[in-house]
Amino acid sequence: MCSEKKKNRDTIAELLHGLRNKAFITGSEAVAEAVKRANVDMAIAYPITPQSESMHLVGELFAKGHIKDYYRAENEFAVMAAVHGAALGGGRVFTATSGPGTLRAMEMFPVWAGARQPIVCAFMCRGVSLPPSIQPENIEMGMLLDTGMLMLHAENGQDFFDMILQAYLVAEQPDVHLPVGVFADGFFVTHTREEMLLPPEDCCLPPYDPGFAPVPVFDMETPPMRITRDPLLNKSNFISGNANASWHQEVLAAAERARKHIAHFMGGLLEVENPGAKIFIAASGTAVSQSREALRMMQAEGMDVGLIKIKSIRPFPGSELSKALEAADLVVVPEFNAGGWLAREIRATIDRNHRVIGAPRVFGGMTMPPWLIVEEVKKALGAGQSRGGC
Amino acid sequence: MSKKIITPVASLAHILPEDYRDLVEKGPHGKSVGIKDLGSFKEITEEHPHCAGCGVSLGVRLALAALPAPEDTLVVGTPGCSFFALSQTAVNYSNTAFGNQNSVASGLKRMLSIRYPDKDKDVVVMAGDGGIADIGLDMTLHSWFRGEKISTIMLDNEVYGNTGGQESGMSPEGQVLHMAPKGKNFKKIPVFEMARTAGCVYGARVTIASPKRLGRAVNRAILLARELGPTYVQIYTPCPTNMKFSPADTIRIAKEAGSTHYAFEEFMTEEAALRIAVMEGEQGKIQD
Numbered sequence: 001m002c003s004e005k006k007k008n009r010d011t012i013a014e015l016l017h018g019l020r021n022k023a024f025i026t027g028s029e030a031v032a033e034a035v036k037r038a039n040v041d042m043a044i045a046y047p048i049t050p051q052s053e054s055m056h057l058v059g060e061l062f063a064k065g066h067i068k069d070y071y072r073a074e075n076e077f078a079v080m081a082a083v084h085g086a087a088l089g090g091g092r093v094f095t096a097t098s099g100p101g102t103l104r105a106m107e108m109f110p111v112w113a114g115a116r117q118p119i120v121c122a123f124m125c126r127g128v129s130l131p132p133s134i135q136p137e138n139i140e141m142g143m144l145l146d147t148g149m150l151m152l153h154a155e156n157g158q159d160f161f162d163m164i165l166q167a168y169l170v171a172e173q174p175d176v177h178l179p180v181g182v183f184a185d186g187f188f189v190t191h192t193r194e195e196m197l198l199p200p201e202d203c204c205l206p207p208y209d210p211g212f213a214p215v216p217v218f219d220m221e222t223p224p225m226r227i228t229r230d231p232l233l234n235k236s237n238f239i240s241g242n243a244n245a246s247w248h249q250e251v252l253a254a255a256e257r258a259r260k261h262i263a264h265f266m267g268g269l270l271e272v273e274n275p276g277a278k279i280f281i282a283a284s285g286t287a288v289s290q291s292r293e294a295l296r297m298m299q300a301e302g303m304d305v306g307l308i309k310i311k312s313i314r315p316f317p318g319s320e321l322s323k324a325l326e327a328a329d330l331v332v333v334p335e336f337n338a339g340g341w342l343a344r345e346i347r348a349t350i351d352r353n354h355r356v357i358g359a360p361r362v363f364g365g366m367t368m369p370p371w372l373i374v375e376e377v378k379k380a381l382g383a384g385q386s387r388g389g390c
Numbered sequence: 391m392s393k394k395i396i397t398p399v400a401s402l403a404h405i406l407p408e409d410y411r412d413l414v415e416k417g418p419h420g421k422s423v424g425i426k427d428l429g430s431f432k433e434i435t436e437e438h439p440h441c442a443g444c445g446v447s448l449g450v451r452l453a454l455a456a457l458p459a460p461e462d463t464l465v466v467g468t469p470g471c472s473f474f475a476l477s478q479t480a481v482n483y484s485n486t487a488f489g490n491q492n493s494v495a496s497g498l499k500r501m502l503s504i505r506y507p508d509k510d511k512d513v514v515v516m517a518g519d520g521g522i523a524d525i526g527l528d529m530t531l532h533s534w535f536r537g538e539k540i541s542t543i544m545l546d547n548e549v550y551g552n553t554g555g556q557e558s559g560m561s562p563e564g565q566v567l568h569m570a571p572k573g574k575n576f577k578k579i580p581v582f583e584m585a586r587t588a589g590c591v592y593g594a595r596v597t598i599a600s601p602k603r604l605g606r607a608v609n610r611a612i613l614l615a616r617e618l619g620p621t622y623v624q625i626y627t628p629c630p631t632n633m634k635f636s637p638a639d640t641i642r643i644a645k646e647a648g649s650t651h652y653a654f655e656e657f658m659t660e661e662a663a664l665r666i667a668v669m670e671g672e673q674g675k676i677q678d
């Protein structure tokens with residue numbers, strides 16, 4: 001339980017950088033461990049197939065008194081609506097979903113962002129129908145890129161734990177106050193047990209203070225009382241059109257302002273390994289782990305290859321990528337989805353984007369053996385050499 | 391909220407809009423006023439852009455006048471005709487996505503109970519027939535099954551008004567409407583009966599032609615929701631624009647409905663009946 005004594009002093013540095021103990025747990029358990037330390041007021045759950053066990057574990061936290069209220073709602077859309085209502089009421093909330101659940105709840109994500117709710121939601125990415133799939137892949141992330149929500153992509157269980165806590169810190173900054181989705185590739189992260197480092201249980205985030213919100217709390221305690229908490233939804237006319245447009249601009253601007261907080265709490269929007277290389281693999285999520293192995297294999301062969309781990313998908317590290325890839329000749333982007341949204345994002349960001357190879361792509365539950373990535377790098381180099389020879 | 395929070399300091403009062411100052415000085419906050427007092431206090435709803443003769447706008451006005459504690463009432467709705475009046479009110483109003491009002495209200499009520507354990511914050515859903523009986527029916531019913539302490543008020547104009555007059559689940563059987571070109575081929579959805587089965591401790595079916603009854607129903611529903619569980623009020627708010635009658639006939643149409651398919655009906659659990667007896671006995675004593 002979050003100790004009252006610690007609640008009252010600034011435990012953020014202690015939580016992020018203080019002493020930690022080893023734990024051998026799954027990604028789903030890491031979610032519950034993060035929620036336990038996040039001083040969450042209320043969590044709401046729905047077990048759509050596929051759900052991870054994380055929300056069961058969060059329910060156990062409620063039973064033990066770590067969370068003040070918790071219930072199982074009737075569907076994912078209802079869950080996202082109810083956490084929205086709870087956040088309107090001025091408290092800290094949490095929920096989790098995946099794949100088809102994400103799509104069913106889709107209408108609420110832009111509402112969260114538009115209402116400037118600092119909701120944190122974990123997404124245990126899975127395939128979407130049709131054909132039905134409960135397998136790991138992250139196509140749903142490509143569908144959420146323009147909801148206004150901030151998006152962080154965890155490589156492993158440790159990231160998942162850390163990013164949930166960091167997400168609250170970024171989300172609740174008064175100049176941000178936006179929802180944050182923390183994404184992990186289902187099964188690979190959620191169902192895999194790994195050694196993680198966790199701060200002590202009583203080391204928690206300070207409680208959420210709605211008084212710092214840039215929008216009025218919906219509790220009839222904030223003057224003036226005439227508050228419609230939502231942007232105008234009226235017939236098309238100049239005033240309501242402009243009001244809506246400027247509101248959207250502010251949501252986008254708030255996401256931009258999140259960059260400095262992500263840099264502060266997470267050490268940057270991306271990480272670069274071997275920055276002097278001419279060949280790079282750029283990836284997010286578990287594709288980063290597979291890329292690390294591919295990197296090792298190639299380096300053992302004497303190849304000079306670098307790796308870029310993209311942690312923040314929204315905001316997207318455009319200028320950081322451009323800088324890191326300035327001298328690169330080749331950027332290979334392996335992904336766990338058929339759409340290739342990360343390769344598209346990178347192509348849209350850097351110049352000379354013919355350097356970007358959007359491969360390999362695996363989906364439907366397929367794994368991504370490192371040699372598959374090595375093969376794509378070699379294939380691209382071969383093609384480049386033959387082009388160069390002409 | 392306390393009246394003190396909304397009262398401006400004297401030196402700044404002149405820069406506030408007149409309707410705000412009126413609300414502070416002559417509003418219903420913290421007073422015991424109701425429908426019978428309309429005209430003697432500053433109402434908490436402002437001018438609205440509804441059509442002439444709109445039953446929904448009258449329904450909203452009457453329901454708002456009957457709130458037992460407007461200074462601590464939060465209203466949740468959904469896009470539709472009701473939005474136009476409800477966004478002009480002096481209570482916090484939220485409408486987010488389509489049909490999710492009872493879910494938003496569930497989360498909101500629970501969070502307010504966490505944050506204000508010693509204070510009654512009334513969460514009231516006010517939405518149309520489309521929002522409550524069609525697109526949001528699952529969430530309406532589940533909030534009742536769960537026993538959420540919220541009041542649900544349906545402004546039933548028996549049609550999708552804002553989108554141009556399409557059939558709703560609450561439209562009468564046989565009615566020709568957009569999307570029902572040969573007439574609606576099933577009965578009104580029995581939401582009122584479902585409310586009783588699904589766990590509402592109190593329900594009332596009224597029309598805007600009976601303001602006193604309407605006010606009493608809304609008042610009872612909100613006070614009972616505070617202590618006992620979900621409550622439901624279904625108000626007939628006829629729509630001259632889409633049902634093609636003269637705006638001057640709205641009250642007559644509502645009155646006729648009151649003696650046909652919209653006859654007044656009320657249900658309550660035994661516990662609710664006992665509570666009403668105590669509450670209204672107390673009110674009676676105060677008035678005496």
